[in-house]
Amino acid sequence: MKLLTALHAEMLKTKRTASFYFTILGAAPVPLIFLLNVLTGGGDVEAVHKGSLNAVFELGMERNGLVFLPLYVILLCTLLPQIEYRNNTWKQVFASPQSKGNVFLAKFLNINRLIMLFLIANLAYLSLVIVLMHFSDPSRNLLSQPFDIKSLLASSAYTYITMLALCTFQFWLGLRFRNFVVPIAIGLTLWIAGMMMSFEFKSDLVGFFPYSLQTFPFITQFHSKLTQVALTSVGYMTLFLLLGFLDFKRRRFTV
Protein backbone atom coordinates (compact mmCIF):
# COMPACT_ATOMS: atom_id res chain seq x y z
CA MET A 1 0.00 0.00 0.00
CA LYS A 2 2.80 2.39 0.96
CA LEU A 3 4.63 1.46 -2.24
CA LEU A 4 1.51 2.31 -4.25
CA THR A 5 1.28 5.65 -2.46
CA ALA A 6 4.92 6.34 -3.29
CA LEU A 7 4.30 5.30 -6.92
CA HIS A 8 1.31 7.62 -7.12
CA ALA A 9 3.49 10.46 -5.84
CA GLU A 10 6.11 9.65 -8.50
CA MET A 11 3.44 9.68 -11.20
CA LEU A 12 2.25 13.09 -10.02
CA LYS A 13 5.81 14.40 -10.14
CA THR A 14 6.15 13.41 -13.81
CA LYS A 15 2.99 15.33 -14.68
CA ARG A 16 3.71 18.13 -17.14
CA THR A 17 7.31 16.98 -17.60
CA ALA A 18 8.66 16.06 -21.01
CA SER A 19 8.74 12.36 -20.08
CA PHE A 20 5.13 11.60 -21.11
CA TYR A 21 5.39 13.42 -24.47
CA PHE A 22 8.86 11.98 -24.90
CA THR A 23 7.36 8.49 -24.49
CA ILE A 24 4.48 9.06 -26.88
CA LEU A 25 6.60 10.82 -29.49
CA GLY A 26 9.67 8.60 -29.01
CA ALA A 27 7.68 5.54 -30.14
CA ALA A 28 6.50 7.26 -33.31
CA PRO A 29 9.56 7.68 -35.63
CA VAL A 30 9.94 4.02 -36.67
CA PRO A 31 6.25 3.48 -37.61
CA LEU A 32 6.28 6.86 -39.35
CA ILE A 33 9.42 6.10 -41.38
CA PHE A 34 7.97 2.69 -42.16
CA LEU A 35 4.74 4.25 -43.43
CA LEU A 36 6.54 6.84 -45.54
CA ASN A 37 8.77 4.12 -46.96
CA VAL A 38 5.80 2.03 -48.02
CA LEU A 39 3.81 4.99 -49.37
CA THR A 40 6.76 6.14 -51.46
CA GLY A 41 7.49 2.65 -52.74
CA GLY A 42 10.67 2.14 -50.73
CA GLY A 43 12.38 -1.11 -49.69
CA ASP A 44 9.82 -2.03 -47.07
CA VAL A 45 7.09 -2.71 -49.65
CA GLU A 46 8.71 -5.97 -50.65
CA ALA A 47 9.05 -7.07 -47.04
CA VAL A 48 5.40 -6.36 -46.42
CA HIS A 49 4.33 -8.37 -49.46
CA LYS A 50 6.57 -11.28 -48.46
CA GLY A 51 5.92 -11.53 -44.77
CA SER A 52 2.33 -10.40 -44.43
CA LEU A 53 0.83 -8.67 -41.41
CA ASN A 54 3.17 -10.31 -38.89
CA ALA A 55 6.18 -9.11 -40.88
CA VAL A 56 5.10 -5.48 -40.47
CA PHE A 57 5.00 -5.85 -36.69
CA GLU A 58 8.29 -7.75 -36.59
CA LEU A 59 10.07 -5.22 -38.76
CA GLY A 60 8.67 -2.29 -36.76
CA MET A 61 9.54 -3.83 -33.42
CA GLU A 62 13.02 -4.77 -34.54
CA ARG A 63 13.92 -1.28 -35.69
CA ASN A 64 12.45 0.25 -32.58
CA GLY A 65 13.97 -2.32 -30.23
CA LEU A 66 17.49 -2.05 -31.61
CA VAL A 67 17.87 1.72 -31.65
CA PHE A 68 15.03 3.87 -30.43
CA LEU A 69 14.02 1.87 -27.35
CA PRO A 70 17.54 1.64 -25.81
CA LEU A 71 18.14 5.34 -26.49
CA TYR A 72 14.77 6.17 -24.96
CA VAL A 73 15.51 4.05 -21.86
CA ILE A 74 18.95 5.64 -21.41
CA LEU A 75 17.48 9.14 -21.57
CA LEU A 76 14.41 8.33 -19.46
CA CYS A 77 16.37 6.60 -16.68
CA THR A 78 18.65 9.59 -16.48
CA LEU A 79 16.11 12.36 -16.74
CA LEU A 80 13.46 11.11 -14.31
CA PRO A 81 15.70 11.02 -11.21
CA GLN A 82 16.88 14.49 -12.24
CA ILE A 83 13.48 15.86 -11.18
CA GLU A 84 14.64 15.70 -7.55
CA TYR A 85 18.11 17.11 -8.21
CA ARG A 86 16.86 19.93 -10.40
CA ASN A 87 14.21 21.03 -7.91
CA ASN A 88 16.36 20.40 -4.83
CA THR A 89 13.59 18.19 -3.44
CA TRP A 90 15.47 15.16 -2.12
CA LYS A 91 15.45 16.55 1.42
CA GLN A 92 11.66 16.95 1.36
CA VAL A 93 11.25 13.41 0.02
CA PHE A 94 13.38 11.96 2.82
CA ALA A 95 11.79 14.14 5.50
CA SER A 96 8.40 12.62 4.66
CA PRO A 97 7.20 9.42 6.37
CA GLN A 98 8.21 6.88 3.73
CA SER A 99 11.06 4.40 3.60
CA LYS A 100 14.00 4.87 1.28
CA GLY A 101 13.19 1.43 -0.14
CA ASN A 102 9.73 2.55 -1.22
CA VAL A 103 11.06 5.78 -2.73
CA PHE A 104 13.68 3.82 -4.68
CA LEU A 105 11.28 1.15 -5.92
CA ALA A 106 8.55 3.66 -6.77
CA LYS A 107 10.97 5.56 -8.97
CA PHE A 108 12.01 2.35 -10.72
CA LEU A 109 8.40 1.25 -11.21
CA ASN A 110 7.48 4.63 -12.63
CA ILE A 111 10.24 4.32 -15.20
CA ASN A 112 9.02 0.84 -16.14
CA ARG A 113 5.47 2.12 -16.43
CA LEU A 114 6.67 4.60 -19.04
CA ILE A 115 8.74 1.96 -20.86
CA MET A 116 5.63 -0.22 -21.14
CA LEU A 117 3.70 2.77 -22.40
CA PHE A 118 6.42 3.25 -25.03
CA LEU A 119 6.08 -0.38 -26.18
CA ILE A 120 2.28 -0.16 -26.27
CA ALA A 121 2.46 3.13 -28.17
CA ASN A 122 4.82 1.52 -30.69
CA LEU A 123 2.38 -1.34 -31.28
CA ALA A 124 -0.53 1.10 -31.55
CA TYR A 125 1.33 3.18 -34.14
CA LEU A 126 2.24 0.06 -36.11
CA SER A 127 -1.43 -1.00 -36.09
CA LEU A 128 -2.37 2.42 -37.41
CA VAL A 129 0.29 2.16 -40.09
CA ILE A 130 -1.18 -1.20 -41.19
CA VAL A 131 -4.66 0.30 -41.47
CA LEU A 132 -3.32 3.24 -43.49
CA MET A 133 -1.34 0.86 -45.72
CA HIS A 134 -4.48 -1.16 -46.30
CA PHE A 135 -6.45 1.88 -47.42
CA SER A 136 -3.59 3.17 -49.55
CA ASP A 137 -3.40 -0.14 -51.43
CA PRO A 138 -6.28 -2.57 -50.64
CA SER A 139 -4.76 -5.13 -53.07
CA ARG A 140 -2.22 -6.01 -50.34
CA ASN A 141 -5.12 -7.46 -48.32
CA LEU A 142 -3.18 -6.72 -45.15
CA LEU A 143 -6.19 -6.75 -42.83
CA SER A 144 -7.36 -10.16 -43.96
CA GLN A 145 -3.98 -11.87 -43.50
CA PRO A 146 -3.30 -14.19 -40.53
CA PHE A 147 -2.16 -12.45 -37.39
CA ASP A 148 -0.08 -14.27 -34.77
CA ILE A 149 -0.88 -12.31 -31.62
CA LYS A 150 0.80 -14.90 -29.37
CA SER A 151 4.10 -14.42 -31.17
CA LEU A 152 3.69 -10.64 -31.01
CA LEU A 153 3.10 -10.70 -27.25
CA ALA A 154 6.04 -13.06 -26.69
CA SER A 155 8.27 -10.84 -28.79
CA SER A 156 7.13 -7.75 -26.83
CA ALA A 157 7.75 -9.52 -23.54
CA TYR A 158 11.29 -10.53 -24.60
CA THR A 159 11.98 -6.99 -25.81
CA TYR A 160 10.99 -5.64 -22.40
CA ILE A 161 12.72 -8.30 -20.29
CA THR A 162 16.04 -8.21 -22.16
CA MET A 163 16.01 -4.42 -21.74
CA LEU A 164 15.77 -4.65 -17.93
CA ALA A 165 19.54 -5.09 -17.36
CA LEU A 166 20.33 -1.91 -19.28
CA CYS A 167 17.39 -0.09 -17.69
CA THR A 168 18.36 -0.92 -14.10
CA PHE A 169 22.03 -0.05 -14.52
CA GLN A 170 21.07 3.21 -16.18
CA PHE A 171 18.56 3.92 -13.39
CA TRP A 172 21.35 3.47 -10.83
CA LEU A 173 23.58 5.85 -12.80
CA GLY A 174 20.74 8.36 -13.05
CA LEU A 175 20.30 8.39 -9.28
CA ARG A 176 24.05 8.40 -8.67
CA PHE A 177 25.00 11.54 -10.59
CA ARG A 178 23.71 15.04 -10.02
CA ASN A 179 25.05 16.04 -13.44
CA PHE A 180 22.83 14.31 -16.01
CA VAL A 181 25.44 14.47 -18.77
CA VAL A 182 27.60 11.84 -17.03
CA PRO A 183 25.01 9.00 -16.97
CA ILE A 184 23.93 9.79 -20.53
CA ALA A 185 27.53 9.72 -21.76
CA ILE A 186 28.24 6.46 -19.93
CA GLY A 187 24.96 4.95 -21.17
CA LEU A 188 25.55 5.87 -24.81
CA THR A 189 29.13 4.61 -24.73
CA LEU A 190 28.08 1.29 -23.23
CA TRP A 191 25.18 0.97 -25.67
CA ILE A 192 27.47 1.54 -28.67
CA ALA A 193 29.91 -0.98 -27.19
CA GLY A 194 27.04 -3.46 -26.76
CA MET A 195 25.87 -2.99 -30.34
CA MET A 196 29.41 -3.47 -31.65
CA MET A 197 29.81 -6.62 -29.60
CA SER A 198 26.60 -7.99 -31.11
CA PHE A 199 26.98 -6.94 -34.73
CA GLU A 200 30.68 -6.22 -35.38
CA PHE A 201 32.75 -8.43 -33.12
CA LYS A 202 30.12 -11.14 -32.67
CA SER A 203 31.72 -11.67 -29.28
CA ASP A 204 31.07 -14.77 -27.18
CA LEU A 205 30.53 -12.47 -24.23
CA VAL A 206 27.56 -10.81 -25.86
CA GLY A 207 25.15 -12.86 -23.74
CA PHE A 208 26.67 -11.46 -20.57
CA PHE A 209 27.05 -7.79 -21.41
CA PRO A 210 24.05 -5.85 -20.01
CA TYR A 211 24.02 -3.41 -22.91
CA SER A 212 23.95 -6.21 -25.54
CA LEU A 213 21.12 -8.32 -24.19
CA GLN A 214 18.39 -6.21 -25.77
CA THR A 215 19.64 -7.16 -29.26
CA PHE A 216 18.88 -10.88 -28.78
CA PRO A 217 15.17 -10.84 -29.68
CA PHE A 218 16.08 -9.33 -33.07
CA ILE A 219 19.00 -11.52 -34.16
CA THR A 220 17.79 -14.81 -35.60
CA GLN A 221 20.90 -16.87 -34.75
CA PHE A 222 20.53 -15.83 -31.08
CA HIS A 223 16.90 -16.95 -30.76
CA SER A 224 17.89 -20.31 -29.26
CA LYS A 225 19.52 -18.47 -26.35
CA LEU A 226 16.65 -16.05 -25.82
CA THR A 227 15.25 -17.64 -22.64
CA GLN A 228 18.73 -17.87 -21.12
CA VAL A 229 19.43 -14.23 -21.99
CA ALA A 230 16.09 -13.14 -20.53
CA LEU A 231 17.01 -14.86 -17.27
CA THR A 232 20.45 -13.21 -17.35
CA SER A 233 18.75 -9.84 -17.78
CA VAL A 234 16.46 -10.48 -14.80
CA GLY A 235 19.52 -11.56 -12.80
CA TYR A 236 21.33 -8.34 -13.69
CA MET A 237 18.22 -6.35 -12.81
CA THR A 238 18.14 -7.94 -9.34
CA LEU A 239 21.86 -7.35 -8.83
CA PHE A 240 21.81 -3.72 -10.02
CA LEU A 241 18.67 -2.95 -8.02
CA LEU A 242 20.33 -4.32 -4.90
CA LEU A 243 23.62 -2.50 -5.45
CA GLY A 244 21.80 0.64 -6.53
CA PHE A 245 19.64 0.61 -3.42
CA LEU A 246 22.60 0.08 -1.09
CA ASP A 247 24.32 3.01 -2.78
CA PHE A 248 21.11 5.09 -2.65
CA LYS A 249 20.65 4.36 1.04
CA ARG A 250 24.21 5.26 1.89
CA ARG A 251 24.42 8.46 -0.14
CA ARG A 252 23.79 11.91 1.27
CA PHE A 253 21.33 13.80 -0.91
CA THR A 254 20.88 16.76 1.40
CA VAL A 255 22.48 19.83 2.97
Add this chain to the structure above:
Amino acid sequence: MDQQPIILTSGLSYHYAREVQTLDNINLRVERGSIYGFLGPNGSGKTTTLSLLLGLLNNQKGDIQIFGQHLRENREAILGRIGSLIETPSLYAHLTARENLEVYRNTYGVTKARVDEVLEIVGIADTGKKLVKKFSLGMKQRLSIALALLPNPELLILDEPSNGLDPAGIVELRALVKKLNKEHGMTILISSHLLGEIEKMVSHVGIIYKGKMLFQGPLSELHRFQQRGSRLFISTSDNKAACRLLQEYEPAISDEGLSVAFEDMRQVAAINRRLTDNQLEVYLLQPKENDLEQLFIDLTSAHA
Protein backbone atom coordinates in the same frame (compact mmCIF):
# COMPACT_ATOMS: atom_id res chain seq x y z
CA MET B 1 3.88 22.08 30.06
CA ASP B 2 4.35 18.34 29.83
CA GLN B 3 7.40 17.04 31.68
CA GLN B 4 8.48 14.92 28.71
CA PRO B 5 10.35 17.07 26.17
CA ILE B 6 9.21 16.69 22.58
CA ILE B 7 12.82 16.63 21.34
CA LEU B 8 15.68 15.32 23.41
CA THR B 9 19.13 14.73 22.02
CA SER B 10 22.08 13.53 24.01
CA GLY B 11 25.72 13.72 23.02
CA LEU B 12 24.87 14.38 19.38
CA SER B 13 28.03 14.73 17.31
CA TYR B 14 28.54 14.79 13.55
CA HIS B 15 31.31 15.37 11.04
CA TYR B 16 31.22 15.67 7.24
CA ALA B 17 34.99 15.36 6.96
CA ARG B 18 37.00 13.47 9.56
CA GLU B 19 39.19 16.40 10.45
CA VAL B 20 36.32 18.87 10.99
CA GLN B 21 33.83 18.24 13.79
CA THR B 22 30.61 19.96 12.63
CA LEU B 23 28.59 19.14 15.77
CA ASP B 24 30.04 18.35 19.14
CA ASN B 25 27.99 16.96 22.01
CA ILE B 26 24.69 18.68 21.27
CA ASN B 27 22.12 18.15 24.03
CA LEU B 28 18.97 19.73 22.70
CA ARG B 29 15.85 19.84 24.84
CA VAL B 30 12.68 21.22 23.29
CA GLU B 31 9.71 21.34 25.63
CA ARG B 32 6.26 20.37 24.39
CA GLY B 33 4.19 23.43 23.52
CA SER B 34 7.16 25.77 23.28
CA ILE B 35 8.47 27.90 20.43
CA TYR B 36 12.17 27.13 20.48
CA GLY B 37 14.48 29.53 18.69
CA PHE B 38 17.64 27.80 17.50
CA LEU B 39 20.19 30.55 17.03
CA GLY B 40 23.62 30.61 15.57
CA PRO B 41 25.68 32.34 12.90
CA ASN B 42 25.92 30.82 9.43
CA GLY B 43 27.95 27.62 9.45
CA SER B 44 27.46 27.01 13.16
CA GLY B 45 25.70 23.67 12.68
CA LYS B 46 21.99 24.60 12.83
CA THR B 47 20.98 22.95 9.57
CA THR B 48 23.10 19.88 10.33
CA THR B 49 21.35 19.50 13.68
CA LEU B 50 17.91 19.89 12.11
CA SER B 51 18.84 17.48 9.32
CA LEU B 52 19.81 14.90 11.93
CA LEU B 53 16.49 15.43 13.71
CA LEU B 54 14.66 14.71 10.45
CA GLY B 55 16.77 11.68 9.64
CA LEU B 56 18.19 13.39 6.55
CA LEU B 57 21.66 12.62 7.80
CA ASN B 58 22.66 9.37 9.42
CA ASN B 59 23.32 9.77 13.09
CA GLN B 60 27.01 9.13 13.78
CA LYS B 61 27.18 9.57 17.54
CA GLY B 62 24.66 10.30 20.26
CA ASP B 63 20.95 9.69 20.58
CA ILE B 64 17.84 11.43 19.27
CA GLN B 65 14.45 11.03 20.89
CA ILE B 66 11.36 12.70 19.46
CA PHE B 67 7.90 12.26 21.02
CA GLY B 68 9.68 10.00 23.52
CA GLN B 69 10.69 7.54 20.76
CA HIS B 70 14.13 6.83 19.36
CA LEU B 71 14.43 8.25 15.85
CA ARG B 72 16.57 5.41 14.55
CA GLU B 73 13.93 2.75 15.30
CA ASN B 74 10.77 4.80 14.67
CA ARG B 75 11.75 7.08 11.79
CA GLU B 76 8.58 6.82 9.71
CA ALA B 77 6.15 7.05 12.63
CA ILE B 78 7.97 10.11 13.97
CA LEU B 79 8.23 11.86 10.59
CA GLY B 80 4.48 11.42 10.09
CA ARG B 81 3.96 13.80 13.02
CA ILE B 82 6.52 16.42 11.93
CA GLY B 83 6.25 19.20 9.38
CA SER B 84 9.51 20.63 8.12
CA LEU B 85 11.13 23.26 6.00
CA ILE B 86 14.88 22.92 5.61
CA GLU B 87 16.75 25.86 4.13
CA THR B 88 15.71 26.77 0.58
CA PRO B 89 12.26 25.88 -0.79
CA SER B 90 12.05 22.26 -1.83
CA LEU B 91 9.35 22.32 -4.52
CA TYR B 92 8.59 20.94 -7.97
CA ALA B 93 8.89 23.96 -10.24
CA HIS B 94 6.86 22.39 -13.09
CA LEU B 95 3.80 21.83 -10.88
CA THR B 96 1.26 24.23 -9.36
CA ALA B 97 1.06 24.97 -5.64
CA ARG B 98 -1.85 22.56 -5.22
CA GLU B 99 -0.09 19.81 -7.21
CA ASN B 100 3.00 20.16 -5.04
CA LEU B 101 0.88 19.47 -1.99
CA GLU B 102 -0.94 16.64 -3.77
CA VAL B 103 2.40 14.85 -4.24
CA TYR B 104 2.63 14.46 -0.44
CA ARG B 105 -1.07 14.34 0.45
CA ASN B 106 -1.42 10.55 0.42
CA THR B 107 1.98 10.05 2.03
CA TYR B 108 0.72 11.99 5.05
CA GLY B 109 -2.77 10.54 4.74
CA VAL B 110 -4.61 13.87 4.75
CA THR B 111 -7.76 14.96 2.94
CA LYS B 112 -8.06 17.26 -0.07
CA ALA B 113 -9.74 19.77 2.22
CA ARG B 114 -6.51 20.01 4.22
CA VAL B 115 -4.68 21.05 1.03
CA ASP B 116 -7.11 23.96 0.60
CA GLU B 117 -6.82 24.76 4.28
CA VAL B 118 -3.02 25.10 4.33
CA LEU B 119 -3.00 27.11 1.10
CA GLU B 120 -5.50 29.42 2.77
CA ILE B 121 -3.41 29.67 5.95
CA VAL B 122 -0.29 30.85 4.08
CA GLY B 123 -2.29 33.09 1.76
CA ILE B 124 -1.61 31.52 -1.64
CA ALA B 125 -4.95 29.83 -2.24
CA ASP B 126 -5.60 31.99 -5.29
CA THR B 127 -2.53 31.00 -7.34
CA GLY B 128 -4.65 28.63 -9.48
CA LYS B 129 -2.76 27.12 -12.41
CA LYS B 130 0.31 29.29 -11.99
CA LEU B 131 3.38 27.08 -11.97
CA VAL B 132 5.77 27.27 -9.05
CA LYS B 133 8.64 28.26 -11.36
CA LYS B 134 6.79 31.54 -11.89
CA PHE B 135 6.44 32.18 -8.14
CA SER B 136 8.50 34.82 -6.34
CA LEU B 137 10.89 33.57 -3.66
CA GLY B 138 8.48 34.78 -1.00
CA MET B 139 5.61 32.79 -2.53
CA LYS B 140 7.81 29.71 -2.74
CA GLN B 141 8.67 30.12 0.91
CA ARG B 142 4.97 30.37 1.78
CA LEU B 143 4.26 27.22 -0.20
CA SER B 144 7.10 25.46 1.62
CA ILE B 145 5.47 26.43 4.91
CA ALA B 146 2.13 25.14 3.59
CA LEU B 147 3.86 21.85 2.81
CA ALA B 148 5.27 21.75 6.33
CA LEU B 149 1.77 22.36 7.73
CA LEU B 150 0.12 19.74 5.50
CA PRO B 151 0.22 16.84 8.02
CA ASN B 152 -1.18 19.13 10.75
CA PRO B 153 2.01 18.32 12.66
CA GLU B 154 2.56 18.21 16.39
CA LEU B 155 6.09 19.45 15.80
CA LEU B 156 7.05 22.01 13.18
CA ILE B 157 10.71 22.38 12.26
CA LEU B 158 11.50 25.54 10.31
CA ASP B 159 15.03 26.27 9.19
CA GLU B 160 15.51 29.97 8.45
CA PRO B 161 11.91 30.33 7.25
CA SER B 162 12.10 34.10 6.77
CA ASN B 163 14.69 33.78 3.99
CA GLY B 164 13.31 35.50 0.94
CA LEU B 165 10.39 37.11 2.75
CA ASP B 166 9.87 40.86 2.63
CA PRO B 167 9.42 42.77 5.95
CA ALA B 168 5.63 42.40 5.76
CA GLY B 169 6.06 38.69 5.08
CA ILE B 170 8.34 38.34 8.11
CA VAL B 171 5.74 40.00 10.34
CA GLU B 172 3.05 37.68 8.93
CA LEU B 173 5.28 34.66 9.48
CA ARG B 174 5.82 35.70 13.09
CA ALA B 175 2.07 36.03 13.60
CA LEU B 176 1.50 32.65 11.93
CA VAL B 177 4.06 30.90 14.12
CA LYS B 178 2.48 32.35 17.26
CA LYS B 179 -1.00 31.40 16.04
CA LEU B 180 0.01 27.81 15.23
CA ASN B 181 1.56 27.47 18.65
CA LYS B 182 -1.29 29.05 20.55
CA GLU B 183 -4.36 27.86 18.65
CA HIS B 184 -3.16 24.55 17.23
CA GLY B 185 -0.82 23.60 20.07
CA MET B 186 2.10 22.97 17.74
CA THR B 187 5.57 22.86 19.18
CA ILE B 188 7.80 24.86 16.90
CA LEU B 189 11.55 24.66 16.44
CA ILE B 190 12.69 27.60 14.37
CA SER B 191 16.26 28.40 13.43
CA SER B 192 17.74 31.76 12.59
CA HIS B 193 21.01 33.64 12.65
CA LEU B 194 19.26 36.82 13.86
CA LEU B 195 18.22 37.05 17.51
CA GLY B 196 16.13 40.16 16.82
CA GLU B 197 14.16 38.29 14.18
CA ILE B 198 12.94 35.53 16.45
CA GLU B 199 13.06 36.89 19.98
CA LYS B 200 9.59 38.41 19.50
CA MET B 201 8.01 35.00 19.10
CA VAL B 202 10.07 32.36 20.91
CA SER B 203 9.64 31.12 24.46
CA HIS B 204 12.93 29.21 24.58
CA VAL B 205 16.29 29.72 22.97
CA GLY B 206 19.24 27.51 22.11
CA ILE B 207 22.45 29.07 20.88
CA ILE B 208 24.91 27.06 18.84
CA TYR B 209 28.34 28.28 17.84
CA LYS B 210 30.97 26.32 15.93
CA GLY B 211 29.04 23.11 16.53
CA LYS B 212 28.69 23.53 20.29
CA MET B 213 25.66 24.52 22.34
CA LEU B 214 26.55 27.66 24.22
CA PHE B 215 23.23 28.38 25.81
CA GLN B 216 19.85 26.73 26.21
CA GLY B 217 16.90 27.84 28.25
CA PRO B 218 13.92 30.18 28.48
CA LEU B 219 14.16 33.50 26.66
CA SER B 220 14.00 35.35 30.00
CA GLU B 221 17.19 33.60 31.09
CA LEU B 222 18.94 34.68 27.90
CA HIS B 223 17.78 38.25 28.48
CA ARG B 224 19.29 38.14 31.96
CA PHE B 225 22.55 36.88 30.52
CA GLN B 226 22.39 39.45 27.76
CA GLN B 227 21.76 42.21 30.30
CA ARG B 228 24.78 41.16 32.34
CA GLY B 229 26.99 41.89 29.37
CA SER B 230 25.38 45.24 28.58
CA ARG B 231 27.38 48.46 28.85
CA LEU B 232 26.36 52.02 29.58
CA PHE B 233 28.34 54.59 27.60
CA ILE B 234 28.86 57.88 29.45
CA SER B 235 30.38 61.20 28.53
CA THR B 236 30.56 64.02 31.08
CA SER B 237 32.24 67.39 31.62
CA ASP B 238 34.97 65.54 33.61
CA ASN B 239 35.34 61.91 32.63
CA LYS B 240 38.19 61.22 35.07
CA ALA B 241 36.07 62.45 37.98
CA ALA B 242 33.15 60.37 36.71
CA CYS B 243 35.44 57.36 36.58
CA ARG B 244 36.37 57.86 40.23
CA LEU B 245 32.72 58.29 41.24
CA LEU B 246 31.67 55.09 39.46
CA GLN B 247 34.58 52.95 40.66
CA GLU B 248 32.24 50.22 41.98
CA TYR B 249 30.93 49.65 38.43
CA GLU B 250 34.46 48.88 37.17
CA PRO B 251 34.47 51.57 34.47
CA ALA B 252 36.49 51.34 31.27
CA ILE B 253 37.81 54.65 30.02
CA SER B 254 38.26 55.59 26.37
CA ASP B 255 38.89 58.73 24.30
CA GLU B 256 35.14 59.43 23.96
CA GLY B 257 34.28 58.84 27.63
CA LEU B 258 33.77 55.81 29.78
CA SER B 259 31.58 52.75 29.92
CA VAL B 260 30.26 50.70 32.80
CA ALA B 261 28.41 47.43 33.08
CA PHE B 262 24.75 47.70 34.07
CA GLU B 263 21.92 45.32 34.77
CA ASP B 264 18.72 47.34 34.51
CA MET B 265 17.35 50.79 33.80
CA ARG B 266 17.08 51.66 37.50
CA GLN B 267 20.86 51.41 37.67
CA VAL B 268 21.15 53.82 34.73
CA ALA B 269 19.00 56.36 36.60
CA ALA B 270 21.09 55.91 39.76
CA ILE B 271 24.32 56.48 37.84
CA ASN B 272 22.89 59.62 36.27
CA ARG B 273 21.78 60.88 39.67
CA ARG B 274 25.19 60.30 41.21
CA LEU B 275 26.94 62.17 38.41
CA THR B 276 24.62 65.19 38.49
CA ASP B 277 24.60 65.28 42.32
CA ASN B 278 28.38 65.68 42.09
CA GLN B 279 28.05 68.68 39.77
CA LEU B 280 29.12 66.84 36.63
CA GLU B 281 27.39 67.71 33.36
CA VAL B 282 26.18 64.57 31.60
CA TYR B 283 26.49 64.82 27.80
CA LEU B 284 25.84 61.20 26.93
CA LEU B 285 24.17 58.35 28.76
CA GLN B 286 23.68 55.53 26.26
CA PRO B 287 22.74 52.04 27.38
CA LYS B 288 23.89 49.53 24.81
CA GLU B 289 22.64 45.98 25.12
CA ASN B 290 24.63 43.05 23.91
CA ASP B 291 23.97 42.25 20.28
CA LEU B 292 24.03 38.65 19.20
CA GLU B 293 27.57 38.86 17.93
CA GLN B 294 28.77 40.19 21.27
CA LEU B 295 26.62 37.61 23.03
CA PHE B 296 28.32 34.83 21.09
CA ILE B 297 31.69 36.21 22.13
CA ASP B 298 30.56 36.48 25.76
CA LEU B 299 29.08 33.00 25.74
CA THR B 300 32.16 31.58 24.04
CA SER B 301 34.47 33.13 26.62
CA ALA B 302 32.11 32.04 29.40
CA HIS B 303 32.42 28.45 28.14
CA ALA B 304 36.16 28.61 27.46
